[in-house]
């Protein structure tokens with residue numbers, strides 16, 4: 001893979017190990033007016049050793065790097081900022097929503113866990129799983145950095161020190177997510193927005209300071225995928241695994257798979273109203289316990305999707321939300337709720 005990417009002038013691709021099931025993270029070194037690293041890797045000795053070795057292979061040491069541009073705030077992309085910053089001052093650039101995560105803002109972290117606990121309970125998650133979910137939430141941040149942004153990047157910005165690269169906001173996988181796009185050769189550095197070998201998870205996140213509602217990550221993610229369609233993309237350099245060349249085709253596949261999962265959830269609800277956690281158990285019977293937070297994110301995202309289509313309604317009972325299917329029938333070109341002809345299951 002590296003030899004292929006190195007043919008794109010001025011871009012080196014490095015693989016940095018992570019302790020996570022996703023495997024190594026790809027970071028990119030761009031030689032231009034500034035020597036720029038796109039993402040950094042998790043905070044671990046293994047990652048640091050691997051990054052230094054690969055920098056050396058192309059003739060650099062960490063002190064040569066002028067700036068790091070973050071595609072998003074996940075720890076496997078940002079942790080090594082702490083090591084890089086120790087060697088010499090370094091500019092960190094990224095979307096403003098990186099800030100509370102990479103600075104480990106104590107109030108934000110506390111509010112986040114309070115938000116997740118409330119959300120999990122309303123989803124019907126059994127109390128016995130909460131300590132485990134808290135442990136997971138806190139454990140991941142062992143690999144996080146503690147730094148701050150020097151420059152905020154937003155939609156349409158030119159990236160300082162990187163000729164012809166522009167910022168495209170692509171929220172969904174993370175609220176802080178951006179991609180960098182170079183129109184002249186159709187190359188995008190896409191972070192985890194679109195991966196070749198696995199579909200990217202639209203991760204649940206809490207509301208940010210000053211915001212009341214949680215983001216609907218899967219809806220945003222689909223919009224961010226569609227936003228790429230008008231672009232003349234030759235390839236997307238990804239945050240994990242191989243680069244993507246058949247970009248439009250892959251976007252179509254990802255959207256279709258989400259539609260299929262939404263249909264599957266809708267079918268599960270045919271038997272009657274269920275809590276979100278009940279749906280998780282039925283959809284993912286073999287992995288809902290071992291990959292709980294992922295499965296919860298996936299299910300909640302798809303429930304948001306079918307709710308946005310008016311195909312499900314939510315009723316609260318003793319603090320737990322129950323989802324029930326709304327039936328529609330089509331008459332001529334219009335459509336109306338089927339519940340006027342047949343009672344909704346929740347009302348039976």
Ligand SMILES: [Zn+2]
Pocket residue numbers: 072074173174192
């Ligand atoms: Zn990520």
